[in-house]
Amino acid sequence: MSIRLRMLLSYTAMLVVTIGLFIISGLLMILAITGDMGSIKHLFANHYSHKPITAQEESVFLDLKYLALKQPEQLLDEDTLKAYDEQLKDVSSALIIRKGDSFVYKTDKLKSIHGVKNLPKFEPSNIHIRDTISYGKYYFSYVKFDFYFNDKDLGSIFVIKKVSPYVALSKNLFPILIGVLLILLIVTNGILNFLVTRSIVTPLSALKLATQKIRDGNLNFKVTARSNDEIGQLSVAYEEMRQRLKESIDLQLKYEENRKELISNISHDLRTPITAIKGYVEGIKDGVADSPQKMDSYLSTIYNRATDMDALIDDLFLFSKLDLKKIQFNFEEIDMVRYINYFIEELSWEFEEQGIEVRFHINENNHELVIADREKLKRVFVNIIQNSIKHMKSHEKIIEFSIENTNEFIKIEIRDNGNGIEPTSIPHIFDRFYRADNARNALTGGSGLGLAISKQIIHEHGGDIWVESELRKGTSIFFTLQYAKKSEGS
Template sequence: MKLRTRLIIGFMTVMILPTLFTTVGMRILAPQRVSEMQFLLLVVIFLTAAIFIMWIYRAVNIPIHKMQDAAKQIKEGNLDFELKVDEDDEMGQLCRDFEEMRLRLKDNAEEKVAYDKESKELISNISHDLKTPITAIKGYVEGIMDGVADTPEKMDRYIKTIYNKANEMDRLINELTLYSKIDTNRIPYNFSTLSAQDYFDDCAEDLALELEAKGVLFIYHNYMEEDSRIIVDAEQLRRVVNNIVNNSLKYMDKPQGKINMTIRDVGDFIQVELADNGKGIAPKDLPNVFDRFYRTDASRNSSKGGSGIGLAIVKKIVEEHGGNIWATSQDGVGTTMYFVLRKYQEVPVDE
């Protein structure tokens, strides 16, 4: 019952009940007993008012006590409780609003704990992944200084190794910087309308050269119509493809690595498939591969490298293009990454 309704009922009770009692008493009792009537009237008014006050007090006091207890628990840092309310009046609504506030505070606190955990993990990842190439660079430089590289062939090999390790560090730093910009929506996208067939043909041509140099077999199929177009940021979408391929190369464990790239027309969408014959992903890890900082190799084998955010960047870019991404995998057989992008369709203008 609403508080206003309670007040109206109480007011009417206090006013009407004594009046009715007085009227009936005046008719029944003799006029000479007016003083007794006045006393009884005062008693009735007092009792009626007392009952009314207790009724209103309970309606207000019980929810206030519940909120006081809840506020005390929140003050002490405890958000694992529930503020139960049965009342349907204004105080009940206030308690429900308070409970909603508690739930939001709890969600924010849990997000902060998860974010702090991810931040610590990121620092650990960065420390590990930067230390590995730095240690290698330091070792090779010391070898050059100590005269270990005493032939032109050794010197050339040492310098190339130093260069490659420096590139690893540069890629890691660039990846972290990019993710920071994407995560805070500070990356400027330059969208343009492109031919889907031509764009992915160019991507495939670059990948073929890169993978051939690494001894990896590359197979490409494009089943798109020539007039199919997409609105994308060409640079960022190329990053999506490269990150997926680099992730495949990182976990390639077969003597002859293989990567298949297939472009399909699926109605209003374009579907890109990138399949490898690597070690595959365990079913328990598959739902988490696009989570930031998630890495399936818990031991953090230094040969794998990376920050654990490559696929998180991929997911973010694809979603900001209005698309979707997912993966399938067979442990020991290989993994296939899929992402879809909506086709560009011109809206006909009525003449």
């Protein structure tokens, strides 16, 4: 059963139950008041004609009735009638006696009643004794008794009372009113049903459509919430789910693309040294290396190429483990100033050999602790320094280290006065396999993984890494690390 039908049924049921309960409680109330089941049965049919008259009216009416039956001539006596009329005055009723086609007595109060024409006809059986009549714009309710005067003239007694015009009006309009009320109820029911189902069914249909789209692999649409209610919240949640799904699928596609690119790069980078090794081995086999010097040179080239491959495979392995987040980080608190000093000391021999002057700018009192993994961080420093060494051709080779403390993190700069990087290459140097000079040969060595690995390591530390470089002036690599505990006042 559809929600629309269910709502319609529930509204209708509610309506029927309400009307039913209303009727039942009304009937019970009447039963409680009258104590008579029969009165309920004839309630509507007899309501108007049996409308009870006051005790005063009743007693006057009975007296007059008695007179009409026993001494009808008395009803021609004006004084007697006036006395009765006087009694009726107290209850705002009045007396009319009709004889034949004229009034024998008509109270002064009922000026609007003129002529007997509109009064109900004589009826010897006295069945319809109570009703409502209208004279012009006025309405009157009456009790009537028909009798014969001694001279066989037709006589009628009316105890008559002016009533609100609405009484008669409502009597005539009652069935129409009930009909209109029912129609109104049905229309209201219909409108309510329409409004409620529209606010539920329409967004549900939209969600159904969206689900079908997702099932068919289409995620390029938007689910908009039209309301703030539960259904609106569902739409918002649905839209969030669609966005996440889209993001994750896009990411997957990107990964897939990356994987393909990675495989192609790896095969290229492995093939180059292998081809060279094969060439030299073939040379040896063919007897090209015919002197011990040549043989020595061939063998050392083979060895160097194999070593390069080994290093490349190591880098690849590390890179892929970092990429898959499968590498363990042993974070500890490190004093960066001491760490860099130690690092410089360790590499001092290499710096000396390369003729590099090392400068370390620090604020001596500044011994902020950072959170880092010693080994991985060393890898970052080595990668950056190696690049600097590789790209320094000037006579005066300088590498400078500086530490800057900001409120949120510690910023480390490693600056060289080397060749610098082409501005077009700057955004790419942290990409894997990227080599700015495109020297995919043995001259500069390297696979283009050094900075990609460094970037991953720094990101794992919750930091950032970037470059500033000017051609022929030098390059600065910056990276940030998080404080272990921010000391007071700094």
